[in-house]
Each structure stands twice: as C-alpha cells, then as structure tokens.
Amino acid sequence: MEDQNETENSTAQESGPAYRARVWGGAPRKLWNAPMDGTVGARLRNLADWADGSGRAGLPLDMYGNGVVEELEQRVAEELGMPAAAFFPTGTMAQQVALRCWAARTGDPVVALHPLAHPEVHENGAFAAVSGLRTVHPTDEPRLPTADEVRDHPERFGALMLELPLRDAGFVLPSWDELVAVVDAARERDAVVHFDGARLWDCPTHFGRPLAEIAGLADSVYVSFYKSLGGLSGAALAGPDELIEEARIWRHRYGGQVFQQYPAALSALRGLSEELPRLPSYVAHARVVAAAVRDALAEPGGPGWFRVHPEAPHTHQFQVWLPYDADALTAAALAQAEETGTTLFRRWFPAPAGGPPGVAATELTVGGPGLAWTAADVRAAVRDFLARL
Numbered sequence: 001m002e003d004q005n006e007t008e009n010s011t012a013q014e015s016g017p018a019y020r021a022r023v024w025g026g027a028p029r030k031l032w033n034a035p036m037d038g039t040v041g042a043r044l045r046n047l048a049d050w051a052d053g054s055g056r057a058g059l060p061l062d063m064y065g066n067g068v069v070e071e072l073e074q075r076v077a078e079e080l081g082m083p084a085a086a087f088f089p090t091g092t093m094a095q096q097v098a099l100r101c102w103a104a105r106t107g108d109p110v111v112a113l114h115p116l117a118h119p120e121v122h123e124n125g126a127f128a129a130v131s132g133l134r135t136v137h138p139t140d141e142p143r144l145p146t147a148d149e150v151r152d153h154p155e156r157f158g159a160l161m162l163e164l165p166l167r168d169a170g171f172v173l174p175s176w177d178e179l180v181a182v183v184d185a186a187r188e189r190d191a192v193v194h195f196d197g198a199r200l201w202d203c204p205t206h207f208g209r210p211l212a213e214i215a216g217l218a219d220s221v222y223v224s225f226y227k228s229l230g231g232l233s234g235a236a237l238a239g240p241d242e243l244i245e246e247a248r249i250w251r252h253r254y255g256g257q258v259f260q261q262y263p264a265a266l267s268a269l270r271g272l273s274e275e276l277p278r279l280p281s282y283v284a285h286a287r288v289v290a291a292a293v294r295d296a297l298a299e300p301g302g303p304g305w306f307r308v309h310p311e312a313p314h315t316h317q318f319q320v321w322l323p324y325d326a327d328a329l330t331a332a333a334l335a336q337a338e339e340t341g342t343t344l345f346r347r348w349f350p351a352p353a354g355g356p357p358g359v360a361a362t363e364l365t366v367g368g369p370g371l372a373w374t375a376a377d378v379r380a381a382v383r384d385f386l387a388r389l
Contacts, residue, residue: 020330020347023337030343031289032367035226043232047263050270062262072265073236075272080200080221081212082238086247087265089256091198091235092123094222097250098237099159100131102192102220108158109133112150112186115140116168117161118196130254142169147181151188160186163196164203164214165315171199171363173314176207183217193217198224198235201276202315205283219243225264228279228316229271234264278368282316285373286366290318292375293364296382297322303386317365324389326350326360332388333362336381344381 024030025037051057062069069087077085088094095118103109111127113120115137119127127133138145138153144166162182165171174182186193195218197203203214215221220239225231237247251257290313297306307321322329329348337343344364351359373381 020334023334024343024346027337027343028341029369029373031370031373032365033230033369034346034365035230044263047232047267047270050274051266054270054273056266056269062260062265064257064259065261068262068265068269072268075269076223076236077238079211079272079276080215080223080238082215082221083241084244085236085238086244086251087261088235088237088251089233089258089261089264091118091196091222091224092126093251093254093256094235094237094247095119095161095194095196096126096131097247097254098194098220098222098239098243099127099133099161100250101243101246102159102194103131103133106158106190106192108156110155110157111135111159111161112138112145112153112157112191113161113196114138114144114163114166114169116142116166117163118167118198119161121168142166143172144174144179145182146178147185150182150185157189157191159192159194161194161196162218163198164200167199167317170309170319171202171313171315171317172310173203173206176209179207180217192219194219195221197221198227199315199317201228202279202283202317205280206314225268225271229268229275231267231271232264234261234268279316281371282366282368283313285371286313286316286318286364288375289364289366289370289373289378292378293320293382295375296379297386299383301386316367317363319361319363320345321351321359321361322348323356323359325358328389329360329362332385335388336385340384342381342384344378344385 021036025034056068059068065087073085073087077083099111109132111133113135120135127135136155136157138149144162150160165173183193200214200221200223204211207214220237220243222235222237225234290308294308297303303322305323309319326348333345345362348360348362351361
C-alpha cells in the first residue's frame with residue numbers, strides 16, 4: 001500500500017502545475033517566456049544584471065514607496081500622458097481603489113462593465129464584497145459594448161469600465177472610432193471612464209495611436225507590469241493628481257503600503273525599457289502565427305472544426321478552440337514539449353461560456369522567442385501536436 005501511495009504521489013507531481021511549467025518553460029523552442037518559466041536563481045540574476053547595466057544597482061533601497069518606486073510611477077505617468085501615477089502590489093487592488101474613489105466623487109456606486117471583465121470573472125465578487133460597488137452589463141456579447149448600448153442602458157451608472165483588450169473574449173479590441181464613440185456616450189451620461197489596461201501596452205498597433213492618446217480618452221487607467229512587460233508583479237493606477245493622492249490613502253487602507261518593493265519596481269522598469277518597444281513586433285508576428293495555425297488546422301486529416309480567434313489577432317495574444325477534451329489537449333501539449341523540446345500550446349480549458357459542448361480553448365502568446373518561428377515552423381508544430389491526439 002505504501003509503494004502504491006508513493007507511485008500515485010509521483011504521478012500527481014509529474015502532471016501538476018509545477019511539473020507542467022518546468023517542461024513547457026524549459027523547452028528550447030517556445031513562442032514566449034511565460035511568467036512562471038525559469039527558476040528563482042535565474043530570474044534574480046537576470047534582474048541584478050539589468051540593474052548593473054542600467055546604473056541602478058547602487059541605488060538605495062526603497063521604503064514605503066520612495067526611491068525606485070517613485071521613479072517607476074513617474075515613468076508610467078509619462079508613458080500614459082497622465083498627471084500622476086501610483087504603484088500598487090496588484091491590479092485587483094488598484095481597480096478597487098480607482099472605482100471606489102470615483103464612486104465617492106460621482107455619488108453613484110454603480111459600475112458598468114462587461115460580464116467577462118476581470119472583476120466579474122476572476123475576483124470573487126470583490127467590487128461588492130470589499131468596496132460596496134454594484135455592477136451592470138451594457139452587453140453580454142463577446143466584445144466591448146457599443147456606443148448605443150452604453151447610451152441606451154436603462155440603469156444609471158457612475159462609471160464605465162472598459163477592459164482593453166477584453167481578455168476572456170479573445171483579447172479583442174474595438175476600432176479606434178468605436179472606442180471614441182463609446183467614451184463619448186459615457187460622457188453624455190455624466191459617467192467617468194476607467195480603462196482596465198492590464199494589457200494596454202499591447203494596444204497601439206491595433207489602434208494606430210500612441211499610448212498617451214489611448215490613455216487620454218479615459219479619466220483613469222490601470223496597467224499591469226507582469227502582463228506583456230514580463231515584470232515580477234505589480235500594477236499602477238494613473239489619472240488626475242487629486243485622484244491619485246486619494247488613491248494612495250486607500251492603498252494604505254487596503255493593505256497595499258508595502259515596506260519594500262524594489263524587485264518588482266526594477267523588473268517593471270526593465271519591462272518598460274526592453275519589452276515595451278518590442279511589443280509592436282510581437283503583435284505583427286502573432287498575426288503570422290495565427291494564420292499558420294489556421295492553415296495547419298484546415299489541412300486534410302485535421303480536426304474538421306476549429307476556431308482561431310480573432311482570425312487576425314488584435315494584440316500579441318489570441319485564442320485557439322478545438323473539439324477535444326481539455327485534459328487530452330493539455331496532455332498532448334505536454335508530451336510534445338517533453339519529446340521534441342517544442343512548446344507550442346500550453347494548458348487547455350473547457351470552452352468559454354456560450355461555446356459549443358465538447359470544445360476546449362487555449363491562449364497563444366507570441367513574445368521574443370516566437371519571432372524566430374517561421375510560418376512553416378508553426379505549421380509543422382501544429383501537425384505534430386495533432387498527431388498526438
């Protein structure tokens with residue numbers, strides 16, 4: 001019995017999250033470096049090397065948000081064209097604070113947002129449970145709301161929150177004109193506009209506008225440092241001086257006044273310096289990768305039905321849907337990485353709400369390592385993956 005338990009524990013460990021991350025992250029060929037790839041030692045050494053090279057290794061340690069954290073806040077405010085910015089340990093906290101502060105100013109605790117937005121799907125009802133906010137949904141279509149849907153929504157709301165891009169709908173974005181019209185519609189209702197810009201860094205290529213012009217449409221903007229920029233953790237809230245001053249008070253009340261944050265702040269500065277300028281090339285190549293995936297799936301002997309969404313990605317991330325069990329697809333992705341050293345897909349999940357039964361979906365991200373992949377490389381990797389199903 002003891003031997004059997006040891007075998008079962010070993011099997012569980014070899015199929016668990018840590019094992020999968022080690023296999024996928026350690027593959028010589030992959031499309032991107034995920035946040036969980038690598039080891040503690042390697043990540044710390046890389047960050048220390050960058051600090052040396054950028055002349056920041058000799059800076060004094062921060063304490064309660066000064067020093068290198070202040071430098072990061074100033075850099076974010078400049079990039080977004082906002083008067084001020086405040087560092088937060090998490091985006092969940094940053095947006096809680098932002099919408100709470102706006103509710104106090106407008107006198108209206110109702111926030112209009114998409115039902116697939118991060119606070120609705122991934123935060124366990126935090127808006128209501130922690131901040132006393134209530135949410136309404138101008139649309140439940142798998143896209144951001146239109147101007148008419150915002151303008152004609154029957155219930156009053158004090159703030160409109162737009163997730164750019166809308167991740168769980170496939171990293172989708174409206175057109176620039178559509179976005180401007182939606183913001184104008186909210187203003188007509190005397191509502192403030194807040195951008196959930198966790199991945200706002202990815203948006204300039206799609207909109208054909210610089211970051212500051214995009215952010216300038218909103219009254220406040222949240223951005224993440226580990227999504228797209230490869231930081232260790234952390235986020236920032238940017239907006240008017242008065243809002244950010246109040247947000248700092250609420251950050252302390254919410255437990256976000258962390259004693260020292262220099263590793264996260266340094267990694268964010270590195271991301272702004274190194275990854276931000278490269279993102280347009282990642283977005284452009286994601287379109288090459290998506291087209292190659294679609295071509296390979298459409299070949300004779302393929303799955304018959306599939307979906308690459310969007311067909312031309314709006315950012316450097318997109319979804320792939322296949323008519324197989326999610327666990328079987330994850331196992332095939334793991335086997336491909338183990339046996340060939342190539343990580344194409346990673347974990348698969350049952351199709352999002354509203355999808356057909358018996359279908360699973362995954363997200364593909366194209367980063368620096370993916371730029372070396374040709375369309376032929378992608379097609380070959382897809383064929384090898386399908387052969388394992």
